[in-house]
Amino acid sequence: MDQKQTILSTTNLAIGYATKHGVHTIASNLNLSLDSGRLISLVGANGIGKSTLLRTLTGIQKPLEGTVLLGNKIISHYEALELAQNLSLVLTEKLPPSNLTVFELIALGRQPYTNWLGTLTEEDESKIHEAIALTQIGHLVDQKHYEISDGQLQIVLIARALAQDTPLIILDEPTTHLDLFHKVSVFKLLKKLSQETGKCILFSTHDIELAIQLSDEMIVMTEGQVALDQPCNLISQGVFDTLFNDASITFDGTKGTFIIK
C-alpha cells in the first residue's frame, strides 16, 4: 500500500557559508532522505541554521560538500523552469502591494507551465480548481489577496504551491504570526495534503509541540547534530532535551511538551 518514493536526498552534505575569516560550517555529513506522502517538519532554535539548510535544500545556496538530489538529479543541475516544476515554495516574506485576487494569485502557480503570455489552458484551470478544492478556499477566490486574514492568506499561498504541481513543497515557517487555531488548521491541512496528494511536504517551524503531534518525520537541528526520524523515536532518543541550550527548559517525553522550571 505505502509505496514510498524518495523525493529529496542528501549525501554527505555539509552546509554553511563563507565569511571573511574562512568557511563557517553549520552541519556536516548530513544524509537525509525525504519520502513522498510524508509531512516532515524542521525544528531547531533560532540561529541554529534552519534557513541555511532550507536554502541549500532548495538549491538557492551551494553546499560546502556533498550533494542534494531532487528526484534523481543534482539540484544545481536543474534549469530554472524544470526546477519550478519539481519544487514549489511558500515563503515568509510579505507580498508587495498589488490588486491580485485570490484566484489570480493561485493561478500564478501555473507559470512554469503556461506559454509566454501566461494563458491558462484547460489543464491549468483544472489544476487551479483542484488546488482550491483541496484547500477549501472556494469562497475566497474573488476576493483581493489583501482583504483576507493572515491565516487565510497562508492557505492561499499553500494553494498556489499546490497549483504549481510539484512532488516537493517546502514551506518556511508557515505558522508564524498565526493564532493557535490557525496554526492547527494549517498543520492539519499540510498533513491532509501529504496524505491525499502523495507529495512530500517539508516545513520549518517553531511550534515544536504541534509538529511532534502532526508530522510523520522531523528533522531536529541541535548544536553539532541533525537528526531525522519519526517524532516518537526522537523523543525516546532524548533529542528534544538538548534542543535549547538552557537547563531551565526541559522536555517531558510522556506528555510531549516543554516544561519551564
Place this chain on the structure above:
Amino acid sequence: MVKNRTTVFFSLLTLALLMALLLNISFGQVAIPFKDVFKSLLGGHTDKVTWDYIILNFRLPKAITAVLIGIGLSISGLLMQTLFRNPLAGPYVLGLSSGSSLGVAFVLMGAGIMPSFLASFLVSSYGIILASCLGSLLVLLLILLVSKRPRDTMSILIVGLMFSSFTSALVTVFTYFSSAEQLQKYTFWSMGSIGNLPWSHIGILAVCTIVGLVISLMVLKPLDALLLGEHYAKSMGLNLRKTRYLIILATSVLAGSVTAFAGPIAFIGLAVPHLAKLLFQTSTHKILFFATVLLGAVIMLLCDVVSQMPGMDFTLPINAITSIVGAPVVIWLIVQKKSIR
C-alpha cells in the same frame, strides 16, 4: 462580470482615444470645424487651403507625437512600478528624466569642447536620442544598484530624488560654461514641447516606442510573477536577471526617446498606470498593458489640448500642464493610501 467590466472599459477607452484625437486636432489657435478635420484626415480637402496645411503639417504630427509620448512614458512607469515593487516609481520621480536631461545638456551645451566631427553627430537628432537614452539608462542602473541593498521602498525614492538634484546640479555647471545660444536651446528643450517635430523625428520616436513596447510585451508574464516578489518569481522558474535587464532596456528606450524629443515631461509615467489600475481593478499586466497604452495616449492628448486652449494666442509648456494635472492625482493617491496597489 469582471470580464464584462474589462470589455466595457476597453471599448470606452478606445472611443475616448478617437474623441481625444479629434479634439486635439480641432483645437488650437485657429479653430477648425470638426467636419473639416474629418475631411482633411480622410484625404479630402477643407474649405481653406491653410486649414489643410495646418492639419497635415502641424496638428496631425503633434497629435501623433502626443500619443507616442503618452504611451512611452506611461508604459515605462508601469514597468518600473512593478520592478521596484513601488507604487510611486515612475520615470520622472526616480530621476530618469533628469538623467536624460543630463545627457542632452551634455550634448547641447558641451558640444563646443568636443572634436567637431563628434560634435556634429551628437547635436543631430540621433545624437540627442542616444545621449538621452544613455542618461536615463545610467540613472536606472544606479537606482537598481542602490535598490538591491535597502529593502524599503522609501529609500529608493529618496535615492531617485538625490540623483535628480545631483544631475540638475551638473546641468547647472554646464549652463554656466555655455553660450547664450546653447543655453536657450537647452532651456526650450527642458520646458517640454511636443509640437514642431518633423515627420522624420516622429518616425524615430515611433520606432523607439514600438521597440520598447515589443520588449514590454515579452515581459508581461514575468511582470505578473514579480507581483509576488522576487523570491516567489524565482521559485516559479523566472529568469530574474534576464527579466530585469529587459525591463530596464524597455524603460530606458521608452523614457529616453520621449525625453529626447519632448523634454522631461512630469507625472504622466507615474499617474497613468495608477489610473489604469484604479479603473480596471486588476494587476494582471496583460490587461494593464493595453489599458495603460490607451489611457496614456488619451491623457497626453487632453493635456496638449489644455496647453493651447482655444482663444489663447500662446502655448503653455506641456510640462507645466502635466504637472498641474498629475501632481494632484499623485497626492490624492497617497492620501487614499488604500488605492495604491
